[in-house]
Amino acid sequence: MQKEFMLGNEAIARGAAEAGVRVVAGYPGTPATEIVDLCGSYPEVYAEWSANEKHAFEVATAASLTNQRAMAVMKHNGTNAATDFLMHVNFTGVRAGLVLITADDPGGLSSQCEEDTRILVHNYAHLPMFDPSSVQEAYAMTRAAFELSEKTELVFALRPVMRINHAGGLVETGELAAQSRPAEFVIDRKRFVMSAVVEKESGGELRPKMRHRWLNAKQAELKALMEESPFNHVEKAPGETGFIGCGIGYAFLKEAERIHGAKLPILKLSTLPLPEGKVLDFVRGLKRVVVFEEVEPVVENLLKQLCFEHKIVLEVLGRSGYLPKEGELSANLVLTAVEAALAGRPYPDPAAGKYVPARTRTQCSGCSHRGLLVALKEVVGKNGGVVTGDIGCHDAGTFEPMNLQATIYCMGSSIPMAYGIKKAGFAKPVYALIGDSTFFHNGLTGLASAIYNGGDITVVVAYNSTTAMTGFQPHPGSANNLNQPVAPIDPGAVAAAMGAKVFRCNPYNVEETAKVISEATAEQGVKVVVAEALCYLKFGREGRLSFTPRTVKVDEAVCNGCGLCVRTFGCPAITLADGKAVIEPSACNGCAVCVSVCKRGAMK
Numbered sequence: 001m002q003k004e005f006m007l008g009n010e011a012i013a014r015g016a017a018e019a020g021v022r023v024v025a026g027y028p029g030t031p032a033t034e035i036v037d038l039c040g041s042y043p044e045v046y047a048e049w050s051a052n053e054k055h056a057f058e059v060a061t062a063a064s065l066t067n068q069r070a071m072a073v074m075k076h077n078g079t080n081a082a083t084d085f086l087m088h089v090n091f092t093g094v095r096a097g098l099v100l101i102t103a104d105d106p107g108g109l110s111s112q113c114e115e116d117t118r119i120l121v122h123n124y125a126h127l128p129m130f131d132p133s134s135v136q137e138a139y140a141m142t143r144a145a146f147e148l149s150e151k152t153e154l155v156f157a158l159r160p161v162m163r164i165n166h167a168g169g170l171v172e173t174g175e176l177a178a179q180s181r182p183a184e185f186v187i188d189r190k191r192f193v194m195s196a197v198v199e200k201e202s203g204g205e206l207r208p209k210m211r212h213r214w215l216n217a218k219q220a221e222l223k224a225l226m227e228e229s230p231f232n233h234v235e236k237a238p239g240e241t242g243f244i245g246c247g248i249g250y251a252f253l254k255e256a257e258r259i260h261g262a263k264l265p266i267l268k269l270s271t272l273p274l275p276e277g278k279v280l281d282f283v284r285g286l287k288r289v290v291v292f293e294e295v296e297p298v299v300e301n302l303l304k305q306l307c308f309e310h311k312i313v314l315e316v317l318g319r320s321g322y323l324p325k326e327g328e329l330s331a332n333l334v335l336t337a338v339e340a341a342l343a344g345r346p347y348p349d350p351a352a353g354k355y356v357p358a359r360t361r362t363q364c365s366g367c368s369h370r371g372l373l374v375a376l377k378e379v380v381g382k383n384g385g386v387v388t389g390d391i392g393c394h395d396a397g398t399f400e401p402m403n404l405q406a407t408i409y410c411m412g413s414s415i416p417m418a419y420g421i422k423k424a425g426f427a428k429p430v431y432a433l434i435g436d437s438t439f440f441h442n443g444l445t446g447l448a449s450a451i452y453n454g455g456d457i458t459v460v461v462a463y464n465s466t467t468a469m470t471g472f473q474p475h476p477g478s479a480n481n482l483n484q485p486v487a488p489i490d491p492g493a494v495a496a497a498m499g500a501k502v503f504r505c506n507p508y509n510v511e512e513t514a515k516v517i518s519e520a521t522a523e524q525g526v527k528v529v530v531a532e533a534l535c536y537l538k539f540g541r542e543g544r545l546s547f548t549p550r551t552v553k554v555d556e557a558v559c560n561g562c563g564l565c566v567r568t569f570g571c572p573a574i575t576l577a578d579g580k581a582v583i584e585p586s587a588c589n590g591c592a593v594c595v596s597v598c599k600r601g602a603m604k
């Protein structure tokens with residue numbers, strides 16, 4: 001046993017490696033991203049970036065069926081994308097231990113939405129989950145999840161939140177697993193073929209119903225396991241008001257207790273299903289409990305149900321109304337709620353009236369997306385078109401000062417939304433702007449749908465050869481996978497094979513890009529413009545640039561201080577001072593895109 005300082009994601013990778021994981025598949029997404037790379041650093045582990053989360057889950061499940069421990073890694077949006085598969089693998093169960101990392105981002109600090117995947121994975125798919133309260137626990141739970149998955153033949157999920165994935169802490173680690181198992185695939189069609197086929201053994205019942213019954217029957221076994229779980233415990237103290245800390249809610253509760261200065265009756269809950277016996281023992285004799293959880297009232301509602309079933313009269317407070325219904329918890333929020341609940345007062349929202357400075361988002365100086373956004377904005381400025389957006393570094397074009405994309409939903413939505421607008425009768429041109437990783441993640445099927453249904457749109461693919469927004473993971477359009485060089489799949493070739501008219505441009509050349517987009521717009525049908533230039537930040541570090549850097553200066557005699565280069569362009573290297581544009585040399589990367597933006601020719 002040794003102690004090491006680790007980030008939460010390192011602890012999860014370590015726990016998996018010690019448990020003998022052999023196949024890890026994921027798709028990048030904050031806060032889970034690093035886990036896949038870290039798992040890949042253990043020589044006995046095969047790790048991959050799959051094209052999307054559903055495929056990652058499928059690859060990991062296939063490995064489990066082939067008798068190898070496996071893990072699928074994703075953020076909450078990814079679990080949404082993988083839900084179709086989730087709702088089948090819960091019925092089939094698994095063979096070797098299979099762990100699903102479904103990382104949530106309460107508060108939406110780095111996501112398009114905030115959500116609670118406990119609802120998807122536990123309430124909906126009826127699978128067991130661990131909700132870690134610390135980095136140490138994230139490690140221990142990952143290890144335990146493999147054992148329990150194998151024992152119960154069910155996928156076990158770990159639901160860390162951002163503050164666990166990215167937190168640092170001392171972790172007591174163990175030995176790496178030496179186990180090596182034969183990779184054997186035993187055919188068992190009755191289990192692994194999910195289909196509406198009649199089962200003779202169960203009196204002619206259809207298989208989906210039979211497997212559903214199997215899953216329901218598993219719940220008693222899971223409840224018994226959770227009753228014994230070391231991840232749930234009671235801390236006794238006098239009083240009629242008790243507090244329940246779930247996952248990170250427990251960590252905040254302990255901090256609040258310390259500041260409050262007196263021991264509180266606390267129940268720590270980190271598993272789903274709940275350890276019902278432990279919960280009932282804790283609440284008997286209490287008048288009121290407050291449940292701290294992120295972010296939906298999942299445990300709160302289960303507790304209300306449990307009390308109802310056991311005829312226990314208890315006031316249960318939490319995320320359904322007493323506490324804020326949205327956003328992260330914090331020690332301050334929990335302390336305020338603890339003291340209000342002890343005094344029998346309503347929770348006073350400490351956030352009310354808080355001053356928050358306005359911030360916007362932009363791309364790096366030198367980023368090729370800026371040239372693309374400017375060119376596209378120029379085109380729609382002339383023809384009154386609409387741009388539907390997707391998520392990625394280019395999505396900063398949605399905000400001040402660019403204000404270009406009109407929609408952003410989830411990965412791949414831009415293309416179906418663009419042709420949907422046209423199908424609804426919108427007369428002006430419609431554009432879908434999508435990054436290359438997103439194109440391969442979920443853009444391809446949207447493109448097929450647009451072509452098949454006779455869409456009339458221009459799709460612009462920002463092909464920068466990496467998944468830049470999440471930290472430069474490769475994707476099928478990159479020249480490497482996680483481990484080795486590969487031949488990139490060209491988005492233009494794929495689009496052409498599907499029947500789209502394909503155009504190409506270099507987004508560092510704004511004039512050319514605007515011209516190419518205009519030409520594509522003039523054509524009928526689905527057109528795809530591939531704007532190809534390497535991500536400046538990633539490939540610049542490797543000495544590979546898609547432009548020849550040069551020194552750009554403002555000619556003060558020509559500049560009239562119109563502010564176009566600041567207010568609509570937004571390169572962070574440019575500011576206005578004393579009525580003139582100023583380029584900060586230390587921030588400028590010499591891409592020269594601004595030269596095309598200044599119509600007076602003051603940028604030289």
Ligand SMILES: Cc1ncc(C[n+]2csc(CCOP(=O)(O)OP(=O)(O)O)c2C)c(N)n1
Nearest residue numbers: 029077078392393435436437438467468469
């Ligand atoms: C379903 C889902 N999975 C993962 C993410 C995290 N994520 C945000 S943007 C993005 C892809 C960005 O890459 P790309 O489309 O190539 O655009 P770039 O950032 O390189 O410009 C990912 C994976 C997400 N938002 N939704």
Ligand code: SF4
Nearest residue numbers: 363364367393535537
């Ligand atoms: S990381 Fe790359 S793609 Fe993202 S803003 Fe910076 S240069 Fe552009």
Ligand code: SF4
Nearest residue numbers: 559560562563565598
């Ligand atoms: S450099 Fe050009 S765009 Fe920028 S303020 Fe001066 S004149 Fe306007």
Ligand code: SF4
Nearest residue numbers: 571588589591592594
């Ligand atoms: S100031 Fe001009 S040349 Fe410098 S990084 Fe910005 S756009 Fe590129």
